Amino acid sequence: MARTNPLQFIQQVRSEVSKVVWPTRREVFLTTVMVLIMAxxxxxxxxxxxxxxRSGLQGVLNMFG
Known part of the structure; x- marks a missing residue:
């Protein structure tokens, strides 16, 4: 397993985080609304x-009980 020095690790993390595409406020709102509707x-x-x-089971139990 290759060891990376802490400075190089932090540079790599910053590089990867800069590639993240964050959603807009509108996208977050619409996604939240869709999740609530689907739930x-x-x-x-x-x-x-x-x-x-429940109705079917009660009907069967009433028929035989």
């Missing part, structure tokens, strides 16, 4: 699935 839709979907399964 809400997923929660509604699973709530409906849960309701259907």
């Amino acid at each position: 809400t839709l997923t929660a509604i979907f699973f709530a409906l699935v849960d309701l259907i399964i």
Whole structure:
């Protein structure tokens, strides 16, 4: 394993960080809104699935119990 001196390491880190493309405020806002919308839709979907399964199971239990 090659050893790198601390100064060279810091230079390499700074070089790599300068290549990062940071999102704009608008991109962050739109992405956040999309995540919230998708989380809400997923929660509604699973709530409906849960309701259907619960109703079906209660129907079966009432039929035999």
